[in-house]
Amino acid sequence: MDAVQALVANIQGLSSAGDISHLHVVLKQAPDSLYAESTRLLPVLDQLDPSKHSLGYLYILEACTSGSISKEQGSALVLPIATFINSCDTEQIRLAPDKFLSVCKRFKDQVMVLEEPLRGVAPMLTAIRKIQTSSEHLTSLHPEFLLLCLLSKCYKAGLSILGDDIFEVDQPRDLFLYCYYGGMICIGQKRFQKALELLHNVVTAPMTVINAIAVEAYKKYILASLIHHGQFSTSLPKYTSSVAQRNLKNFCQPYIELANSYSTGKIEELETCVQKYKEKFENDNNLGLVKQVISSMYKRNIQRLTQTYLTLSLQDIANSVQLNSAKEAEMHVLQMIQDGEIFATINQKDGMVRFLEDPEQYKTCQMIEHIDSSIQRIMALSRKLTAMDENISSDALFLGKVGRERQRFDFDDFDTVPQKFNI
Amino acid sequence: MEGDDETSGPMIDDEIYANGVGGDDEKRSRPIISSEQLDVEAYASLYSGRTKIMRLIFIANKSKSNQAMELEALRMAYDEIKKGENTQLFRDVVQMIGGRLGPDYAMDLAWCEMVDRRADQKKEKLENELNAYRTNLIKESIRMGYNDFGDFYYAHGQLGDAFKNYVRTRDYCTTAKHIVHMCMSSILVSIEMSQFAHVSSYVSKAEQSPEALDPVTVAKLRCAAGLAHLEAKKYKLAARKFLETGHELGNHYNEVIAPQDVATYGGLCALASFDRMELKNKVIDNLNFRNFLELVPEVRELINDFYSSHYASCLDYLGNLKANLLLDIHLHDHLETLYGQIRHKALIQYTHPFVSVDLHMMASAFKTDVSGLEKELEALITDNQVQARIDSHNKILYARHADQRNATFQRVLQTGDEFDRDVKSMLLRVNLIKHEYNLKGSRKS
Numbered sequence: 103m104d105a106v107q108a109l110v111a112n113i114q115g116l117s118s119a120g121d122i123s124h125l126h127v128v129l130k131q132a133p134d135s136l137y138a139e140s141t142r143l144l145p146v147l148d149q150l151d152p153s154k155h156s157l158g159y160l161y162i163l164e165a166c167t168s169g170s171i172s173k174e175q176g177s178a179l180v181l182p183i184a185t186f187i188n189s190c191d192t193e194q195i196r197l198a199p200d201k202f203l204s205v206c207k208r209f210k211d212q213v214m215v216l217e218e219p220l221r222g223v224a225p226m227l228t229a230i231r232k233i234q235t236s237s238e239h240l241t242s243l244h245p246e247f248l249l250l251c252l253l254s255k256c257y258k259a260g261l262s263i264l265g266d267d268i269f270e271v272d273q274p275r276d277l278f279l280y281c282y283y284g285g286m287i288c289i290g291q292k293r294f295q296k297a298l299e300l301l302h303n304v305v306t307a308p309m310t311v312i313n314a315i316a317v318e319a320y321k322k323y324i325l326a327s328l329i330h331h332g333q334f335s336t337s338l339p340k341y342t343s344s345v346a347q348r349n350l351k352n353f354c355q356p357y358i359e360l361a362n363s364y365s366t367g368k369i370e371e372l373e374t375c376v377q378k379y380k381e382k383f384e385n386d387n388n389l390g391l392v393k394q395v396i397s398s399m400y401k402r403n404i405q406r407l408t409q410t411y412l413t414l415s416l417q418d419i420a421n422s423v424q425l426n427s428a429k430e431a432e433m434h435v436l437q438m439i440q441d442g443e444i445f446a447t448i449n450q451k452d453g454m455v456r457f458l459e460d461p462e463q464y465k466t467c468q469m470i471e472h473i474d475s476s477i478q479r480i481m482a483l484s485r486k487l488t489a490m491d492e493n494i495s496s497d498a499l500f501l502g503k504v505g506r507e508r509q510r511f512d513f514d515d516f517d518t519v520p521q522k523f524n525i
Numbered sequence: 526m527e528g529d530d531e532t533s534g535p536m537i538d539d540e541i542y543a544n545g546v547g548g549d550d551e552k553r554s555r556p557i558i559s560s561e562q563l564d565v566e567a568y569a570s571l572y573s574g575r576t577k578i579m580r581l582i583f584i585a586n587k588s589k590s591n592q593a594m595e596l597e598a599l600r601m602a603y604d605e606i607k608k609g610e611n612t613q614l615f616r617d618v619v620q621m622i623g624g625r626l627g628p629d630y631a632m633d634l635a636w637c638e639m640v641d642r643r644a645d646q647k648k649e650k651l652e653n654e655l656n657a658y659r660t661n662l663i664k665e666s667i668r669m670g671y672n673d674f675g676d677f678y679y680a681h682g683q684l685g686d687a688f689k690n691y692v693r694t695r696d697y698c699t700t701a702k703h704i705v706h707m708c709m710s711s712i713l714v715s716i717e718m719s720q721f722a723h724v725s726s727y728v729s730k731a732e733q734s735p736e737a738l739d740p741v742t743v744a745k746l747r748c749a750a751g752l753a754h755l756e757a758k759k760y761k762l763a764a765r766k767f768l769e770t771g772h773e774l775g776n777h778y779n780e781v782i783a784p785q786d787v788a789t790y791g792g793l794c795a796l797a798s799f800d801r802m803e804l805k806n807k808v809i810d811n812l813n814f815r816n817f818l819e820l821v822p823e824v825r826e827l828i829n830d831f832y833s834s835h836y837a838s839c840l841d842y843l844g845n846l847k848a849n850l851l852l853d854i855h856l857h858d859h860l861e862t863l864y865g866q867i868r869h870k871a872l873i874q875y876t877h878p879f880v881s882v883d884l885h886m887m888a889s890a891f892k893t894d895v896s897g898l899e900k901e902l903e904a905l906i907t908d909n910q911v912q913a914r915i916d917s918h919n920k921i922l923y924a925r926h927a928d929q930r931n932a933t934f935q936r937v938l939q940t941g942d943e944f945d946r947d948v949k950s951m952l953l954r955v956n957l958i959k960h961e962y963n964l965k966g967s968r969k970s
Contacts, residue, residue, distance in 0.1 A: 269952050271960060277953075303950050308957050341954065410906040413918040454918050464934040473934075476941045483948050490952060494959075 110149055113158030122157060126197050129161045144178065152186040156194035159186060164201045167208040176212040180221065183209045187225040192232045202233055203242055210246045219253035226250055227259060237266040244268075245279035252283055252290075260287040264296065278304055278315040285322055289391065294330035301326060305350065306342045316346060317353045318386070324357040325391040332402040334361040356382045360395070369399055369424045400425065400434055401443060408444050408457040416453045428453060563849045565597045569605075574780035575679075575717055576854075578605050578614065583854045585621065596625060603630050610644060611682040612637045644681055651677060668697035675710060688714045688723075701736040709742070712749045716781055724753040744774035748782050752855060755790060760863065761798035767791030768807055772816040788817035789846075790856060792824040796831055797866035801874070804832055836871045836890055843867065869905060876902075876911055876922060884920040895920055 109128075116125035144166055150159045163186060167179060183205060195202045206229045213222035226247040234241050244263065251260035264284045271277045281300040288297035304319035327334045336358060338347050351358055356379035363375040376383070376392055383389045403423040407414060420431035435455055438444045445458040462469070494500055565584060569577055581602035588594045599622050606615045619632045655670035671694040678687035691710040698704045708731035715723035728750045731738070738746070751766035770787050795808045808814060809832060818825040823842050830839035843864060851857050868891075875890065876882055888898045902922065905911040913924045 267949055269949075269956055271953070271956055274957060274960065277957065299946055299950070303953060306950070306954065308954060308961065341951075406907060410903045410915060412914045412916040412923060414915075415917065418917060452918075457914075459928075460931070462931070464931060469934075473938065476938065476945075480941055480945060483945060486952070487948060490955065494955075 106146055110146055110158070113150060113155050117155040117158060122194060122197065125157060129158065129198075144182075147182060153189040153191060156186075156191040157197060159190070160195055160198060160201050160205065164205050167205060171212075173215060177216055180209065180212050180216065183212075184221070184225040187229045187232070190232070195232065199233060202229070206243055207246060210250060213250065214253075219250045220256065222250045223247070223254055223256050223259050227263070230263060236270075238269040240268045240271045240276055240280060242273055242276045245276055245283055248280060248283035248287060252286060255290075257287045257290045260284070261291060261293075264288065264300070274307065274309075277307065278313065278319075281307075282315050282319045282322075285319060285326070289322065289326055294326050297326050298323065298330060305346060306339060309343050309345055312345050312349045312353075317350065320350045321354050321357050321386060321388060322391065324354065324361055325388060325395055328361060328364050328395045329391070329398045332398065333365060336361070360392070364395065364399065367399075367403065369396070369403075372396060372399055401438060404434060404438060405444055408446065411457060413454050413456050416448075416455060419455060563594070563852060565594060565601065569598075569601050571783035571785060572779050575611075575682075576780055578602050578609075578611075579717070580854050581605070582618065582621070584852045587852050587857070596622070600626055600630060607633075607636070610640050610680050612640050613682050644677075647677060664697045664699060668694045668699075668703065671697070672706075672710070675714075679714060684714050684718045688718065701734045705731050705734050705738065705742060709745065712746075713780065716749065716752060719756070721753040721756040724749050728753065740771050740773040741775075741777050744771040745778045745781075747771070748774065748778060748787060751787075751790065752782070755794065755855060755859060758859065758862070760794040760859070760866070764791055764794035764798055765807075768795065768811060768814050770814075770817070772813055784817055785820045786853070786855075788814075788821040788824050789850065789853075792818065792821075792828055793856075793863050793867070796828060797863045797870065801832070804828070831867075831871065834874065836875060837892055839871065840868070840892060868901075869910065872901060872905060873911055876913060876924070879922075880924050882913075882922040884915070884922060887922070
């Protein structure tokens, strides 16, 4: 206990003196004694101020949570950790990122044990913002946070970090989970484009062995693609790892068949296929999405009609997309007009629908602004690409590898200097 | 817009009718020749050799519902086989007749036995000869020996063996002429076997011959290539080959194809696959092909009708020809596709010049009802073959002119988004790969 008291004194002294790095050295030597005392450490925390003595607080907190904890102890810990995350000092905790991550993970585990994921959402978001070095950096807290969002159905909170473009990744597994959970959140919010993007990243990510996350992501990717694009191409882009190209389809046979029956454009075939594999879809927890696929088929068929007809009676619409009644067709058309998926007017008097062209003329100020912002975005991206290219071409490892490969060829093949300069 | 319609109404009507149904009254009153039943005897007289028998048997198989025609075809096949030496085919045909033609057309076992015996003797003789040639190593004689064997097997209906022997002569060919001969024999057997992949390869081999080929052979090769393309469903290429066939062909290739067939196959394939320009230049103004077309006036008429937009009469001709064309051994499989394509072409051409088309008039020009027409047009519009939209309420088809400006804007924005997305995920992948690389590197060190 004395050792702990001494340490607390040390923390208080050095933190207020501003000699954080020295404190860090001291703390690094302390853990063994801390771990031994882990059960009795909790009251000690009251003596420290989480915003001023963040580093010390973090070490002690980490020691508290490291051993196995009972449920009561856990619930007692949730509150101090949440306060700590909210008030801790960014600079100090970044000195010991590992400790911080592990505390946050324990925090998430505890929230899950208590079955109150909602309590974890806000602190985790704060934690991510504090620990990440830039918004392009994927920490291992990202997937944990998204999981909490999913479980507590706080999809909006999840979207706030999905908006960031991720380029830097610590652990591939984090990325897989991040994209998979992110995809699910976006699907929940009906933002299929973004969801497809994320799931696509999982499926095409480099991998040496097939993994369950990729398989599940591929299933959802197929369904989301059917809902959003109305089609699905089974061929993966050529940069996909060969393992994925070879194996993914075998694991998702029912889904591939679903996509095939969708492409026939016939609602009955789709429904027989769904019935056939209903159990499978249900086990995968994808039945809801599959149902969305079916309803998207109606929409797709109505959309196709807008390409061919100027006017069409509701009855004809019902017939050609195999809806039961004109009333039902009217509801579908109405819904689609509301969602901006088609442009049409319904004349209820004689039951006719008049399809219009897209009224967007690309003349408004908003449109110009939108185009301008797109151009800016792409220019920024392009700069990034160039920087990246330069970065790689001056990378020692890369050059070493390329140099080794070059020797296999004739030296003359790489003589890039034009002949006339060789005089 | 509607005011305009009213004032110029009658005139437009006239024009539309002229485009579709008008102006062919005197033509329609004339009987269309081939609407009557196929004259089997006249048809068979166009061909010789094995294809004659096969075509007759094909007709018999296809016209089961019409017993008179079936028996007529079988009777002629029987007579024709009796002239040859193919006993297997003879037995098949006798079985198909099943005694329905009286005692004259029953099983003739004595004949079979005699032919078979003679065949055995001949085979033995040929074998001995060939062995002798081979010990003497006289190239030309060995070639002749194999060639005789090929002929022998061909006459007896063993096509596979015949093909093998013809191909074997290749090693002993000394002049370009021999090679061409070998190719022609192989092509003949391959066509009979329906091995059209072989046909095209031997056609190209023969065409590569260093010596100039005589026009008849060239024409034969064109026909064979045309048939091969037809069977491969490459109708445009088939049409080109048939159109290039020289009129020297005459009746020289009766064992495969009659000049009438060249006209029919070529004409239909051309209609189905050529655009107006090509149709005019390569078919109607083609002096050479006109010789063939003269042999089948119906096809000539229907091509002209199609070109001058008398679709109703054109479709009439097609409808009348259909029953007989279905009896054609090569064309029957492709007829539905070709007819479908020709009809689509006609529909597309009909709508092309107009801003708006009254569906009632169009339906009468195509001899169909409005709802059927609507379905057909819907399919074409979905396929993006007709740029128009249907006003189902007023039954009018309006041409749709894509707004270039809007489409460009839309495409630009879309492309931008795609680029954005692709580059981002690429950068991410690059980092992942780099990460793995670093991992490996650090593990190594």
